[in-house]
Amino acid sequence: xAFSQRLGADFYAKIQAEIRKRMDAAGIDxxxxxxxxxxxxxxxxxHYTTERPVVVAITATDAFLLLPELERTHAAHQHVxxxxxxxxxxxxxxxxxxxxxxxxAGFGGTVAYGHAISLAxxxxxxxxxxxxxxxxxxxxxxxxxxxxxxxxxxxxREAARLSDRMVEVGVEMIREAMRKGCPLPSEVEIExxxxxxxxxxxxxxxxxxxxxQGLASGLVYSGARSAFPHGxxxxxxxxxxxSIILSLGCRVGARASExxxxxxxGEPSKLQREHYAVACExxxxxxxxxxxxxxxxxxxxxxxxxxxxxxxxxxxxxxxGHGMGIMFHEAPWVEGGDQTILEPGMITSSEPAxxxxxxxxxxxxxxxxxxxxxxxxxxxxxRKLEDVIIA
Amino acid sequence: MGFSxxxxxxxxxxxxxxxxxxxxxxxxxLLILDxxxxxxxxxxxxFRPNERPVVLALTATDAILLIPELEREHADRQDLxxxxxxxxxxxxxxxxxxxxxxxxGEIGGDIAHSYxxxxxxAAELAGLFPNNRVMPTDIVARMRQVKxxxxxxxxREAARISDAMVxxxxxxxxxxxxxxxPLPSEIALEGHVVRHAxxxxxxxxxxxxxxPTLAxxxxxxxxxSAYPHGIISHxxxxxxxSFILSLGCRVGGRAAExxxxxxxGEPGKDHEKYYAIAQEAQRLARQVSSPAxxxxxxxxxRLPISANRxxxxxxxxxxxxxWALPSTNRPGSRPATRPFSGTG
Numbered sequence: 001x002a003f004s005q006r007l008g009a010d011f012y013a014k015i016q017a018e019i020r021k022r023m024d025a026a027g028i029d030x031x032x033x034x035x036x037x038x039x040x041x042x043x044x045x046x047h048y049t050t051e052r053p054v055v056v057a058i059t060a061t062d063a064f065l066l067l068p069e070l071e072r073t074h075a076a077h078q079h080v081x082x083x084x085x086x087x088x089x090x091x092x093x094x095x096x097x098x099x100x101x102x103x104x105a106g107f108g109g110t111v112a113y114g115h116a117i118s119l120a121x122x123x124x125x126x127x128x129x130x131x132x133x134x135x136x137x138x139x140x141x142x143x144x145x146x147x148x149x150x151x152x153x154x155x156x157r158e159a160a161r162l163s164d165r166m167v168e169v170g171v172e173m174i175r176e177a178m179r180k181g182c183p184l185p186s187e188v189e190i191e192x193x194x195x196x197x198x199x200x201x202x203x204x205x206x207x208x209x210x211x212x213q214g215l216a217s218g219l220v221y222s223g224a225r226s227a228f229p230h231g232x233x234x235x236x237x238x239x240x241x242x243s244i245i246l247s248l249g250c251r252v253g254a255r256a257s258e259x260x261x262x263x264x265x266g267e268p269s270k271l272q273r274e275h276y277a278v279a280c281e282x283x284x285x286x287x288x289x290x291x292x293x294x295x296x297x298x299x300x301x302x303x304x305x306x307x308x309x310x311x312x313x314x315x316x317x318x319x320x321g322h323g324m325g326i327m328f329h330e331a332p333w334v335e336g337g338d339q340t341i342l343e344p345g346m347i348t349s350s351e352p353a354x355x356x357x358x359x360x361x362x363x364x365x366x367x368x369x370x371x372x373x374x375x376x377x378x379x380x381x382x383r384k385l386e387d388v389i390i391a
Numbered sequence: 392m393g394f395s396x397x398x399x400x401x402x403x404x405x406x407x408x409x410x411x412x413x414x415x416x417x418x419x420x421l422l423i424l425d426x427x428x429x430x431x432x433x434x435x436x437x438f439r440p441n442e443r444p445v446v447l448a449l450t451a452t453d454a455i456l457l458i459p460e461l462e463r464e465h466a467d468r469q470d471l472x473x474x475x476x477x478x479x480x481x482x483x484x485x486x487x488x489x490x491x492x493x494x495x496g497e498i499g500g501d502i503a504h505s506y507x508x509x510x511x512x513a514a515e516l517a518g519l520f521p522n523n524r525v526m527p528t529d530i531v532a533r534m535r536q537v538k539x540x541x542x543x544x545x546x547r548e549a550a551r552i553s554d555a556m557v558x559x560x561x562x563x564x565x566x567x568x569x570x571x572x573p574l575p576s577e578i579a580l581e582g583h584v585v586r587h588a589x590x591x592x593x594x595x596x597x598x599x600x601x602x603p604t605l606a607x608x609x610x611x612x613x614x615x616s617a618y619p620h621g622i623i624s625h626x627x628x629x630x631x632x633s634f635i636l637s638l639g640c641r642v643g644g645r646a647a648e649x650x651x652x653x654x655x656g657e658p659g660k661d662h663e664k665y666y667a668i669a670q671e672a673q674r675l676a677r678q679v680s681s682p683a684x685x686x687x688x689x690x691x692x693r694l695p696i697s698a699n700r701x702x703x704x705x706x707x708x709x710x711x712x713x714w715a716l717p718s719t720n721r722p723g724s725r726p727a728t729r730p731f732s733g734t735g
Contacts, residue, residue: 074618119513119527120506137510188589192582199578203625211624228464235593317461319480322442329441337482357464 003158005253006208007044011151012081015042015144016063022140023058029109031058031138032125035116036213037326038141039065040254045080046212047071052090053121055100056082066100097121101128112138145325146332147345152255153369156324156347159250159257160367160378162201166194166218166248167259167381174238174265174390184265187220187233190246194218198250210253214328218248218258222265226361229317229353240266243276243360249328249367256328258349259379260365263388273385275354278310279362280383282352286320286334290350290368290375296338303352304336312354321349324367346370350377394548396643397598398435402541403472406433406534411451413530420500420523422449422530423516426507427603429531430456431644434473437602438462443481444512447473448491450498457491488512492519503528542645549640549647552588556606556638557649559587564628564655574630574655577610577623584608588640600644608638608648616652631656633666 019042023031033042033056036049042056043065055066065082067075072086087099108131113122115137126135148156170190177184185193198216202209220233222244238244242265249258262279264272286303300320307316319335322328324347332340334348342348348370353363364383369376382388410433414422424433424447427440433447434456446457454473458466463477476494478487502520504513506527517525538546563583567574575583588606592599599605610623612634628634632655639648652669654662 077618113510115511116509118507118509122510192586196578196582199625209624229461235589317463318459333442333482335480335482336484337480337486 002207003205003252004207005155005202005210006079007151007155007253009079009081011149012042012044014149016058016081018144019058019140020060022144023112024060026112026138026140027110028112028136028138028140029059030104030107030111030129031140032056032111032113032117033058033141034121035114037145037330038114040212040326041141041145043080043082044210045075045078045082046210046254047074048213050090053096055096057085057100057103064103066096068096095124097124097128100125101130104129107132110134110136112136112140114141115139116142142331145330146323146340147343148255148325148347148369149345152253152325153345153347155253155255156257156367156369157378158206159252159255160259160380162198162216162252163249163257163259163367164379164381165201166198166216166250167246167261169197170194170220170246170248171263171390174244174263178240178265178390184238184240186235186237187222187225187244188235190238191218191220191233194220194246194248198248202250202252206252210251212251212254214249214251214256216248216250218246220247221245221361223360224358226262227355227357227359229355229361229363238265241269243268243272243362245361245363247363247365251326251328254326256324256326257367257378258324258328258365259367259381260351260363261381261383261388262362262364263390266389266391268385268389272360275312275356275360275362276385276388278307278312279352279354280364280385282306282354283350283364283366283383286352287350287366287368287375287377290334290342290348290370292342292344292370292372294342296332296334296340296342296348297336299334299342300336300338307352307354315354315356317355318353320352321365323348342370344370344372347378350375393595393597394642395597396545396592396600397470398541398545398643400470400472402539403433403435406539407449407454407472409534410449410530413534414449414503415451417503417528417530418500419503419528419530420450420498421495421502421520422528423447423502423504423508424449424531425512426505429505429507429535431602432531432535434471435600435644436466436469436471436473437600437644438465439603444487446487446491448495450495453495455491455494457487459487486515488515488519498523501526503530505529505531538645545643545645546647549642549645550649552591552606552642553639553647553649555591556584556588556608556640557636557651560584560610560636560638561653564634564653568630568655574628576625576627577612577615578625580610580628580636581608581623584610584636584638588638592640592642596642600641602641602644604641606638606640608636610637611635612655628655631659633658633662 039045039054039056052068057064063082064085066085069088075084085103087096107129111129111132195216222238223242226245243262245262247260282303289299289302303320321334323330323332332338349365350368351365355361366377366379430436430445430447443459448455455476456473457476460479466475478490501524560580585606612628613632616635633652635652637650
């Protein structure tokens with residue numbers, strides 16, 4: 001039996017029941033969610049975000065999904081856990097908010113929307129519910145999404161397995177070229193090959209693939225380019241004597257994981273070894289500190305202090321990590337300014353790194369589940385120095 | 392000398408002057424733009440947006456780009472039309488907007504931001520500037536609707552490459568069909584045309600602006616193509632069905648797209664009927680899109696729009712293939728659900 005990516009109707013019933021409980025506690029009668037990720041979380045509907053609003057509307061008894069005509073059939077095919085309300089187009093002669101308002105004609109309670117909504121949508125919502133007692137922002141769903149349900153963890157774990165496999169396949173590709181004495185592949189070629197491989201694996205081993213944006217992708221950079229952590233892969237071939245970062249991830253059932261390792265092409269120099277040792281130890285410390293009850297800030301402070309104490313503060317460009325869920329990046333933030341207390345069921349990345357300008361970047365990233373028993377790294381690709389030398 | 396994707400400093404100087412004139416008219420002392428596209432438009436800074444704010448703060452005299460440490464080097468290399476102000480991280484012990492507010496100091500007039508700003512950020516801004524009115528404005532949104540000549544040049548180049556992507560996609564299908572190889576899947580086709588576009592840029596352009604979705608598109612065959620915003624799959628293109636190549640790219644951060652519908656093999660009566668309507672509707676739309684010029688020249692004029700020519704591209708190949716194959720291997724005789732893999 002193949003691995004099924006799609007969560008069942010019972011999962012969405014559970015999520016919506018939990019939302020209703022929190023709505024009741026907060027005195028909210030109608031909750032509107034318009035972000036792509038909240039829509040996936042509450043209904044299982046995956047779509048390309050455009051200017052056309054797609055909005056989930058949850059009441060004490062019902063769940064609706066407001067969609068443009070363009071998405072009607074697409075939603076029907078996805079067995080979405082909400083009843084469709086369709087408007088024709090954006091901005092529309094009969095605009096989306098008018099269609100939404102008519103569905104709830106005479107509504108007099110409290111309407112809430114997510115904090116990430118743009119101001120441009122607030123006024124139309126207020127206009128659509130002229131009799132509403134209040135129209136307010138709410139973080140109900142953002143809070144719920146911090147802790148993952150077991151069904152979601154199973155998806156993350158499968159995404160983690162595939163992400164590790166992507167790293168492995170990238171390494172095999174380079175190793176194979178070295179063995180045959182062929183020109184080494186370029187960053188773009190590696191990225192494209194491993195992404196394609198992950199998608200093929202899903203196709204072969206999964207059913208009900210949830211086609212989301214960023215299904216499988218990553219960043220691949222080698223040599224001095226790897227010192228720019230948010231650069232883009234280039235057509236430059238990998239070179240012996242350089243290091244390369246494979247930062248790869250995917251989303252299974254719209255749940256993200258990423259696996260990232262730094263490799264050496266040929267034997268590393270003394271300087272490369274020193275850099276790697278600091279990055280590796282900082283990451284070990286960060287992962288070990290991802291313990292329920294700790295604050296996110298404390299984990300960041302610990303690992304970044306180690307890098308600073310190693311005399312490499314000038315090579316620090318970012319925090320330890322970020323939460324992962326439907327999005328690759330979401331709350332909580334494993335960073336000095338986030339005092340969120342880690343709880344079992346949260347998933348974060350662990351990826352402190354150093355970037356030596358003009359030379360190389362060194363980053364190891366894992367996807368870590370905060371479990372009651374301690375940190376549970378779902379990505380497992382080896383990281384000892386001898387494991388990351390491609391020769 | 393390659394085609395340069397990057398707009399010159401004079402472009403941004405004029406743009407800032409035009410924005411400031413509108414700010415002054417409306418009594419706006421500080422304009423805050425936090426959308427990646429507004430930042431690109433006003434400073435030339437291209438980046439992958441994430442939760443870390445990247446914000447242009449424009450006053451009557453200054454242009455300040457607020458960026459995270461992670462983007463410092465990246466910004467330095469892009470020769471931006473703004474001075475940078477760097478915060479370390481998000482959410483940050485010292486939050487990005489707090490640093491910005493401190494750096495800007497007292498401001499006379501209103502503080503305006505785009506309508507796309509999130510409710511959360513709007514509240515944060517209002518808290519940081521308690522003595523000013525903080526409100527949304529469409530100054531930049533309106534300006535962006537009419538392109539400057541320098542931008543049109545970029546759009547036109549993006550249109551040329553988009554057409555070339557469509558052609559590359561057609562060629563790939565045609566070659567596979569002709570050689571009796573398995574036809575490409577939607578994903579493979581998309582990967583191929585994206586690579587083609589990137590190769591063109593790599594070979595012919597300088598200063599490539601690495602924006603998200605430098606080149607991309609949607610490719611669907613058969614019944615999949617009836618879902619215009621579906622997500623492409625591993626399904627292979629099948630003989631006898633139509634497929635849509637909806638492809639585009641961004642040159643210097645300026646987008647164009649070219650999209651055509653093709654039939655692999657001879658079009659059936661239904662195909663012809665539906666295509667004729669779609670084609671006529673599109674012709675009408677182009678005609679009325681510019682009242683001043685009843686038949687405007689499309690920005691992307693190089694690919695045939697004519698149904699006959701689009702059909703011909705593939706159907707002539709189909710005939711040639713059919714002619715070359717034993718009858719049992721003719722594409723048309725294959726069940727539509729099986730990938731075509733003629734053995735000859």
